[in-house]
Amino acid sequence: MKSPISSSPEIPQSNRFSQIAAWLKHYAGETRTRILLLYALTMLLVVGISTPIFRFFLFSEVDKRVRADLLEELEEFQEEYKEWEATTASNREALVEFLDNFLANDIPEDDNFHIIILDGELYRSNPVTLPEIIDSNSDLMKKWRRLQNSIEITVQVADPIVGSLVYKSYVLEVDGAPVGLFVAVHLSAGERTEALAAVFVFIRVAIGVVMVSFLLAWFNSRQLLRPVQNLVETAQNINETNLSGRLKVTGSGELAALANAFNTMMDRVQNAFDSQRNFINDAGHELRTPITIIQGHLELMENDPEEQQATLNLVMDELDRMGRFVSDLILLAK
Known part of the structure; x- marks a missing residue:
């Protein structure tokens, strides 16, 4: 005859919850827990306040870099254009050949677009495919077709895929008369998406650091409060x-x-x-x-x-x- 196997009685679920609740109540009532919770809440409040400030300065740095990149690309075009203008007879055919050679060798930065307008029409662009906000039928393209001077403008766009739009223009001339426009355009959506990703990483890291600091301080504070x-x-x-x-x-x-x-x-x-x-x-x-x-x-x-x-x-x-x-x-x- 087999002897029955004795097993330890299981703790009822309600008792287990009661024990957990008593444990939490005990440690939540400790002075060290209250002090460290106040510290953690203060740090989280600081993180919450600093996040929009961090985002503002990060976006400002991104905008500065974008403008610097556009200015650099425009200056490169101006240098080549002036060099061509000084060494080549100024006529439409020569200008078109210069523009074709420039676009063929041109590699814009990410989210940058180089657009050539001749005689009030879109001639070529690099990359060839343009976003809807700056394609041949857009309001901006219509404005550029009428533009006859060099400007720098930032346009806020409601479309989150585009974000804000920054462009610099340079007037193309033949025999002193304006015949077209070179436009360097940047769409900030990609840059701002990366910036927002950095902000989210900052928030996660900051919260993680606060929580880990809280746990380490909570365990170490027991020894500090031993007296x-x-x-x-x-x-x-x-x-x-x-x-x-x-x-x-x-x-x-x-x-x-x-x-x-x-x-x-x-x-x-x-x-x-x-x-x-x-x-x-x-x-x-x-x-x-x-x-x-x-x-x-x-x-x-x-x-x-x-x-x-x-x-x-x-x-x-x-x-x-x-x-x-x-x-x-x-x-x-x-």
């Missing part, structure tokens, strides 16, 4: 028969000052108890002496009237002495 725990344990062990408990003072600072103050207080309390104990012993001795005298004479008193009168006088003297002593005690107690 307070020692104070609690020592105070709990002190009673009317044991007043010798003292704290070990190490280091300096508020906790060391607290330990010194506690030890000084216990010295005063112990001295007061010792003085009270000595006083009670002395008072007991002073009261025991007349009581012993009275008791002895009463035990030895006989029927002789004279002896009884002498014993009575002695008892009254001792009672008067006890009365004066009690009056002195009452006076001291006040």
